[in-house]
Amino acid sequence: MLPEKRVARIVQDADGVLASDPLQSRNLFTKALAISPYDPDLWQKRAVAHTKLGYPDLAIGDAYRALLLVQELLEAHDESEFGFAGLVAWRGRRQQPRNTYATSDDTASSDDGHGEVEEETELDADSIPAISESEDKDLRDTDIAARRLICSSLLELGCLLDGLEQADAALKVYPEDNELKRIKEEADAKVSAGREKGLSDYQLREGQVARVIYPWNEFEPNRTSPVTVERMNEFVNVSSSGNLEVKVTELPMLVPDPEDEKKVITKKSIQLGVYAVKDLPANTQVFSERSILTVNNRLFDPLCDCCNGPLDPLNTLSCPDCDEVMFCSDQCKDEALEKYHPTLCGIGIDFLFKSAHSRHEVANDASATASTSNPTKALYSLLLLRTLAMALTQDVNPLEILPVKYLYGSSPPPPPPEKPPTLPFTFSDNILSVFHILTRLEVDPFKVSLHTFDIWHTLTIHSKILGTASARHNPTSGQPEVAALHLCYSIVNHDCEPCLMWECKSEMQFRTLREVKKGEEVRDCYTDPRIESWKKRREWLIGSLGGGCRCGRCIRESQADP
Ligand SMILES: [Zn+2]
Numbered sequence: 001m002l003p004e005k006r007v008a009r010i011v012q013d014a015d016g017v018l019a020s021d022p023l024q025s026r027n028l029f030t031k032a033l034a035i036s037p038y039d040p041d042l043w044q045k046r047a048v049a050h051t052k053l054g055y056p057d058l059a060i061g062d063a064y065r066a067l068l069l070v071q072e073l074l075e076a077h078d079e080s081e082f083g084f085a086g087l088v089a090w091r092g093r094r095q096q097p098r099n100t101y102a103t104s105d106d107t108a109s110s111d112d113g114h115g116e117v118e119e120e121t122e123l124d125a126d127s128i129p130a131i132s133e134s135e136d137k138d139l140r141d142t143d144i145a146a147r148r149l150i151c152s153s154l155l156e157l158g159c160l161l162d163g164l165e166q167a168d169a170a171l172k173v174y175p176e177d178n179e180l181k182r183i184k185e186e187a188d189a190k191v192s193a194g195r196e197k198g199l200s201d202y203q204l205r206e207g208q209v210a211r212v213i214y215p216w217n218e219f220e221p222n223r224t225s226p227v228t229v230e231r232m233n234e235f236v237n238v239s240s241s242g243n244l245e246v247k248v249t250e251l252p253m254l255v256p257d258p259e260d261e262k263k264v265i266t267k268k269s270i271q272l273g274v275y276a277v278k279d280l281p282a283n284t285q286v287f288s289e290r291s292i293l294t295v296n297n298r299l300f301d302p303l304c305d306c307c308n309g310p311l312d313p314l315n316t317l318s319c320p321d322c323d324e325v326m327f328c329s330d331q332c333k334d335e336a337l338e339k340y341h342p343t344l345c346g347i348g349i350d351f352l353f354k355s356a357h358s359r360h361e362v363a364n365d366a367s368a369t370a371s372t373s374n375p376t377k378a379l380y381s382l383l384l385l386r387t388l389a390m391a392l393t394q395d396v397n398p399l400e401i402l403p404v405k406y407l408y409g410s411s412p413p414p415p416p417p418e419k420p421p422t423l424p425f426t427f428s429d430n431i432l433s434v435f436h437i438l439t440r441l442e443v444d445p446f447k448v449s450l451h452t453f454d455i456w457h458t459l460t461i462h463s464k465i466l467g468t469a470s471a472r473h474n475p476t477s478g479q480p481e482v483a484a485l486h487l488c489y490s491i492v493n494h495d496c497e498p499c500l501m502w503e504c505k506s507e508m509q510f511r512t513l514r515e516v517k518k519g520e521e522v523r524d525c526y527t528d529p530r531i532e533s534w535k536k537r538r539e540w541l542i543g544s545l546g547g548g549c550r551c552g553r554c555i556r557e558s559q560a561d562p
Pocket residue numbers: 304305306307308309327328329332506
């Protein structure tokens with residue numbers, strides 16, 4: 001069957017089930033996009049399906065691509081990168097009869113392409129007709145729909161200032177659009193209310209997204225299944241030299257909103273925990289884990305690009321093809337060249353460190369708006385870059401990369417009426433910057449994304465990074481300078497009264513702070529345990545825990561001083 005006909009048929013099916021089965025509809029649009037990635041309508045339609053499913057984050061990513069492609073198609077005759085292919089595909093699909101099943105040549109054998117479309121490959125930008133007035137109108141309708149959806153989804157997530165700025169930018173192009181005017185009024189009111197409460201610009205940009213596994217994500221292991229626990233124990237046994245083991249455990253269910261706390265106080269969630277296999281004496285190193293999923297911002301002391309360890313100035317190794325990176329040992333150099341560096345060799349990363357507080361004037365200028373929102377987020381974007389580079393270098397799906405596959409990022413949605421925990425989301429960190437990273441890696445952000453780098457992949461990786469990354473701050477400046485992902489470290493649960501303390505140089509290490517008995521769960525503190533106010537600790541921890549801390553110390557202190 002001709003591709004445009006296949007796409008038209010899939011789209012017809014997807015449109016048909018959008019209201020009754022948005023998940024099936026979303027999966028069909030994804031299938032259509034795999035065949036025809038430069039058709040803006042398909043992205044916009046999938047954005048609507050994502051909205052219906054309750055994933056405004058994914059809707060924004062899709063609508064943003066629709067908006068960029070509309071621009072490409074309008075400029076198809078000016079050598080735009082995707083415009084020509086997009087225009088041919090968009091026209092081809094639209095020229096199919098409205099009911100694609102009603103056509104007579106239904107069987108594959110009669111679809112051998114004799115006739116009008118056969119010459120398609122010979123067309124070039126000069127020989128295809130210019131965009132007609134009605135086509136121009138249809139493309140602009142898609143543009144308007146995409147912009148409305150971006151703005152309303154941003155507001156829904158709480159990215160208020162971005163929602164307002166995008167509405168402003170859209171109204172400059174479509175000043176007469178009443179729906180955009182309505183969205184802008186809503187955004188204006190919400191931003192003003194936030195300002196009155198004393199929220200900073202950064203707080204007004206940061207929204208919250210539900211921390212749930214997308215239903216089509218087949219890569220996520222069942223974390224508490226015997227098979228996964230056994231696999232994790234292989235890793236933990238090595239890193240802890242047999243001191244520690246992983247077991248399934250029950251933790252109190254945490255909720256972001258203190259108001260809801262009383263209702264769920266008795267609810268437990270099934271998680272993993274790390275336990276002492278034998279008595280462990282105080283002040284002893286009980287664990288050491290190496291990772292190559294590390295990043296440093298190269299602004300302070302030079303560090304090994306692979307393991308973040310210190311460099312010996314007399315014995316530093318570098319990449320044979322670029323002078324951007326240095327390694328502490330042959331092991332690190334070999335591993336970098338084998339597992340990730342070839343994809344990154346020669347790619348500048350400075351764009352990830354530019355201040356994000358420049359205004360996002362026009363939504364469709366990715367390069368101008370790609371910088372991340374703060375230094376920690378920049379390190380997290382670098383971790384995403386490293387993960388994608390590992391996937392490309394090793395030719396593996398990024399969600400299959402170790403340790404990414406086993407890192408905790410999100411859970412299946414809880415049964416209603418309970419709300420899932422949330423994760424911070426910003427337009428610049430999660431959408432614009434990611435789009436820019438993909439283009440820098442020479443990944444086609446429309447085409448390849450469907451197989452390995454679709455928006456849900458990068459958002460899933462982001463959730464794992466936010467959930468498990470450790471960041472070390474420079475002692476002089478206080479700025480974060482390194483971040484890393486360590487699987488075994490990430491399984492250790494939090495306590496504001498920890499029995500372990502971690503330290504990360506070239507390896508992640510745990511020392512015992514007191515004697516630990518055989519069978520006891522070992523825990524470390526995800527924030528600084530010296531912070532005395534339980535309210536302050538809770539505020540710092542809410543992002544990484546996904547809710548208010550309910551450890552023994554916090555419960556005790558909150559009861560004594562509510
Ligand atoms: Zn190293």
